[in-house]
Amino acid sequence: MIPRYSRPEMVAIWSPETKFRIWYEIEAHACDAQADLGVIPRANADAVWKAKDVEFDVARIDEIEAVTKHDVIAFLTHLAEHVGSDDARFVHQGMTSSDVLDTCFNVQLVKATDILIEDMVKLLAALKRRAYEHKDTVRIGRSHGIHAEPTTMGLTFARFYAEMDRNLNRLKKARKEIATGAISGAVGTFANIDPAVEEHVCAKLGLEPEPISTQVIPRDRHAAFFAALGVVASSIENVSIEIRHMQRTEVLEAEEFFSKGQKGSSAMPHKRNPVLTENLTGLARLVRMAVVPAMENVALWHERDISHSSVERNIGPDTTITLDFALARLTMVIDKLVIYPDNMLANMNKFRGLVMSQRVLLALTQAGVSREDSYKLVQKNAMKVWEEGKDFKTELLGDADVLKALSAEEIEDKFDLGYHTKHVDTIFARVFGKD
Amino acid sequence: MIPRYSRPEMVAIWSPETKFRIWYEIEAHACDAQADLGVIPRANADAVWKAKDVEFDVARIDEIEAVTKHDVIAFLTHLAEHVGSDDARFVHQGMTSSDVLDTCFNVQLVKATDILIEDMVKLLAALKRRAYEHKDTVRIGRSHGIHAEPTTMGLTFARFYAEMDRNLNRLKKARKEIATGAISGAVGTFANIDPAVEEHVCAKLGLEPEPISTQVIPRDRHAAFFAALGVVASSIENVSIEIRHMQRTEVLEAEEFFSKGQKGSSAMPHKRNPVLTENLTGLARLVRMAVVPAMENVALWHERDISHSSVERNIGPDTTITLDFALARLTMVIDKLVIYPDNMLANMNKFRGLVMSQRVLLALTQAGVSREDSYKLVQKNAMKVWEEGKDFKTELLGDADVLKALSAEEIEDKFDLGYHTKHVDTIFARVFGKD
């Protein structure tokens, strides 16, 4: 985790305080279930809830762990200091450390995903707003970085909206993947604890009981989870690359918002760097790099080995914190993105109508001119534009051979931008639904 | 694609013949829709179906492409050779090559996924059968590669079943991700073709129309698709690693089936190598390696660049072919896996009852012995087992201090395997449903 690329709410999920709080809830709910089953006295279960409002003392727990060399035991010892060691003596009975650790990890991932889902909803709102704002702002569409046919800025935003909406669904599915808990003992047989305990604890924590676990929750779930984050990150890169292209000096169709106070802005007005989206491009790589190790974590030996643990200590916090930051940053970028419709038009006209050459070619053949002759006609005029800087429409209108096939009005018509935008509403309805 | 790791049905999906067949269907259905719209004459649309039963001549198309340098044009030229160039003159009207190429790629991925789903269903059947067969076959559960507590072989199979069942769902979702088509023109605006054509073609091909495309279908879909395959592959590795461990000489709890004729088997009966699951471990890496490039493919420039294309020419066929082969191979391995229950028992007893030491420890404390004293009692007897090769239960039964706290019957009880298997039916019901 890099502090400058993190936000407090997400960081808090991964704090020791939160972790111990979740451990506490798992243990307390488990005691309740054990009491219901008659395994432990009800009074002892009730007593554990005395610590309900306690903020656990991380330093103290660390101190105990330094002696016991075991994190869960250290926590339980500290808990007993609050509850009373006599009352606490049934806490954790029949359980295995992994029951607590794995269930807690999934609770943290669920909480993290809830934030990511909120982030995504905000990003969608920003994209939708900008899409409608620029629904009819014409710009040139490009394939291979080369001018192709006109499109609109609204379609660009709408396209990112649709992509991020798919990502919203992926996040929801990813949440489901890891919203399970397990309290099933050393090898998952429930030898020392009734499955009812698992069911109760999971219900209280908003998790599904893992249908079959070993000592651990199966890691294919986490692989699928981190893979989903990797896809989301790749989409962030996709949007970022578009903005970086739009901001480059020669294109200048948009700029990241630049606050008045930002140094150097007005003495070098051409030098406004798209540093936010460049940064997002890098952050996307960081989120994505967790995907392969998460997949390598799936193949644990027999009922578990602990090779996955160090990986998850890193990628659990790091990817969710980074992705949260990235989504929020991107939302801000989209929200404030400065759009230059005039430059869009100027770029489209950079080669004075040549982008319409294909439409003219088609019109000529449809008007009965042979394909070869149509091609030669277009070519002749296109080369004047390309090499001599003439205007394409003007040339066509002055070419007697062209006028034999197409009227001036028909030629004008081929340069009508409305031809290209006529289905924008249809597409918007597909993406955003009918309003 | 490596021939030895491929199966014909999946390979066929990626053949030029199949590709041209799909192109043909896209073009023919598009003509129908264009005729319905009145854009082209009905007779011409009908004429295209004359080629319905034609097997396109790949060599001939290649020959034409060598001249035209354009694959779609080469195909269309060849199609005209069958349909008649006059009748064929409206084929592809208003369309862009990518409309055909991208929609075809998704059709191929859908077909491939259908096979993968069938493969997975077969694997699930094999796992379920073996799970019930060995529901009560006791073996030692292991954490960290070290004996922990007893479990059953049936639980191991059930666990893999549950994991693969999740993978079945992931494959179904992955199929949905890429089951879209797009016929939307050079930059996705439908400038030259009505959205109704896309809708018609997609309906005929079993696809959803892509709500908003550019020149191409957005690649976040494919990233999610290949990520799902990567998770499936990781699960294959997981099962394979388990089998490789079970087959290693010192463990020998299972062996891959070894056909009688296989050379060397009986002169070196100890030397039966788990080569199939070792191979599957490697194949998993091959499938997984496609995940990152598929994610790198998401960020295309503007309305498209073609950097994704060479990647997909490789990973499209290679990952689906490899995964199909791997799933089928794993199914065969599971189906025929030779299980050695006697060796399982022998392994469990390798340290003459020591795996029960934790249960005895717990019983002593529950019988009122202090934790320190319980520990010392267990330790004393455990060390005799560990260092002198004694039997743990016998030692306990002969230890007067232990007998003060636990009766002989209670001690016997701690070594009862039924304690560990009592919830197997519950877990099976969770995994396989109530029968």
Add this chain to the structure above:
Amino acid sequence: MIPRYSRPEMVAIWSPETKFRIWYEIEAHACDAQADLGVIPRANADAVWKAKDVEFDVARIDEIEAVTKHDVIAFLTHLAEHVGSDDARFVHQGMTSSDVLDTCFNVQLVKATDILIEDMVKLLAALKRRAYEHKDTVRIGRSHGIHAEPTTMGLTFARFYAEMDRNLNRLKKARKEIATGAISGAVGTFANIDPAVEEHVCAKLGLEPEPISTQVIPRDRHAAFFAALGVVASSIENVSIEIRHMQRTEVLEAEEFFSKGQKGSSAMPHKRNPVLTENLTGLARLVRMAVVPAMENVALWHERDISHSSVERNIGPDTTITLDFALARLTMVIDKLVIYPDNMLANMNKFRGLVMSQRVLLALTQAGVSREDSYKLVQKNAMKVWEEGKDFKTELLGDADVLKALSAEEIEDKFDLGYHTKHVDTIFARVFGKD
């Protein structure tokens, strides 16, 4: 391997014919060494060389393998068909299949690397030629995609030269990594064969004997090898991205060569797509994706497992074939790249001198104007350029406040491009050496 992205010489290295040829050489040289040691009769060793000019019949070997289920045995059986089974009876004595397979794989990798090295030398020649050709062709340098300060096109080529020259060294080191052979038996102890055989065979094949092997050559070597190819591929992407940027419509400082005959070029002269460098961007991803599985291959179980084998059957040929193709394609692109110096100048002047604002700012402060005042002076004039389309130098020359600090001559001087190119020769000398 995708045929369209492959070249015959590299493909040939990975053919069965080449493989069997190398196997033959290993076996024949091993026989010589065994005869020298007196382990087998000299006559038998000599007899093996009878097959020296034989082209092995792959179909026949496959036929035998279908029966024996063992590739090396099938080859040896076929070899005996040429040499005579009596003469051939000492072939392979004391050897293990892996001795042949692993040594052969490394021979193939060495041969492949020799081609890659040749490819790189050619690429370097092309880059050097273009660097000198455009040593003084001024273009704007860009950071963040935004105009910064002038540089030259020659420096761009020189920079790629320096990067590829490092890659040449990396390839040479990578070659060294895998230029080893091992003939050390089932677990690497030389129990059944004298180390002298390994030494002789390696010497003949141009390899170093692997100092210590198990059944296999250690795979950290191959991990390092494929990692080096991944770096080379990333540099190819780097050059390709530069060219794609230069060719985009709004920049148009260079174009991939477009043959006169290529369809559509002159009717749509603006629509020349950088498809070669886009393709190279994708190919780079394909080469890079082999790096992680090659690293996952390092941790084999004990003296070997065979999980690496399926991975290498794929990435051995695929990455070297793809990289060979990519290097050759890039060389061609560089060789024929069409450079537009006029457009470079036009781009640099897009904002009428604003790129010099920082230099003017510096000059003002050096002339004694306070930093705040200097900033205000530059800002005032810069905004006129940015917002009103004025020329920066003209504005400065007409600004009395500026003229108080700087003479007209000094102002002119700040716009002298020679200031930026004065060290080009120094840099060239660093990169290419003193001529």
Add this chain to the structure above:
Amino acid sequence: MIPRYSRPEMVAIWSPETKFRIWYEIEAHACDAQADLGVIPRANADAVWKAKDVEFDVARIDEIEAVTKHDVIAFLTHLAEHVGSDDARFVHQGMTSSDVLDTCFNVQLVKATDILIEDMVKLLAALKRRAYEHKDTVRIGRSHGIHAEPTTMGLTFARFYAEMDRNLNRLKKARKEIATGAISGAVGTFANIDPAVEEHVCAKLGLEPEPISTQVIPRDRHAAFFAALGVVASSIENVSIEIRHMQRTEVLEAEEFFSKGQKGSSAMPHKRNPVLTENLTGLARLVRMAVVPAMENVALWHERDISHSSVERNIGPDTTITLDFALARLTMVIDKLVIYPDNMLANMNKFRGLVMSQRVLLALTQAGVSREDSYKLVQKNAMKVWEEGKDFKTELLGDADVLKALSAEEIEDKFDLGYHTKHVDTIFARVFGKD
């Protein structure tokens, strides 16, 4: 970075204090060079060295950065607070922030690599010591996890030594890759600063001047660097997997050292988990995951974009810190690894001599028995061992048909372990050199 997997010396390299110290040195040395060139007054250059022993106040710099929004300016402002703003006014003249940042990053990587090299030297010492200690400790070699032929524990250590020795060389080469500095200005042209400054600063910092840079040092260097770390990590995984296998209950040929005080050890003496090597397996994945993003960082736009920066802020510290920790942990594991030679022998004899079956087979054929008959003879006796628990050698010695071909002495000889260890000294001499 995860605190529990980090060591202070390496962490210190990545502290703000160290960073500012390096920045200071770069600036101060640059002033010296500028003074030598006559660009700035000597007195001012000298004055900068007044801050030589200052510990820069990170909080104060952060405070300034909060205002200036620029890290290098904040540092320079703080430096001026120490040096005096008048004396400091020529600091950084002609330089660009990246000159400082990139050169500093490489200094940090060099320092980090120096520690990694020291770590590796210690690991090599441990491996060498254990190799000689167990040079003749016989254990079974395994392919595919299945017993093959005898080898020695010393060879295992020697093999890891050789692998790590290659890694030492890779680290040294990796150090060279990134031991460069650049002070070349906004686009690398030295427009505002003489190349002599770069040369002087680099010489003082132990770096080579980057022959040609842009605004940044080319990132193929860093890609190669992190790839090398990925290879080292994979080797750590390799050694770790071996130890984890050796420690698994059924094998128990070695155990990670288990301190007397460690809880639970003696009450459950069978339950000593190889948690350190499991942890190392996970840490290897963490180091390896940096390789691909480092390669994705190579293709920066034009003279630089800043997408690499967030990636490097993470992987710079994280991979070096993790690898340092991992190397030290592995050294400790190797140093203290508890080896069980008796168990090695017991494992080898698990199938009562069957591992020698291949040698017997060979001996029979060499004694003139046909291959078919030899095979049947071995098979007959092998099956008695496999199925009836007999001893292989005993059976052979009692088989009249065998005795017709081989004398009792010859049979005995086939079971001589010396046959397998006769070349251990040769191999050791290859690995460690002649003593």
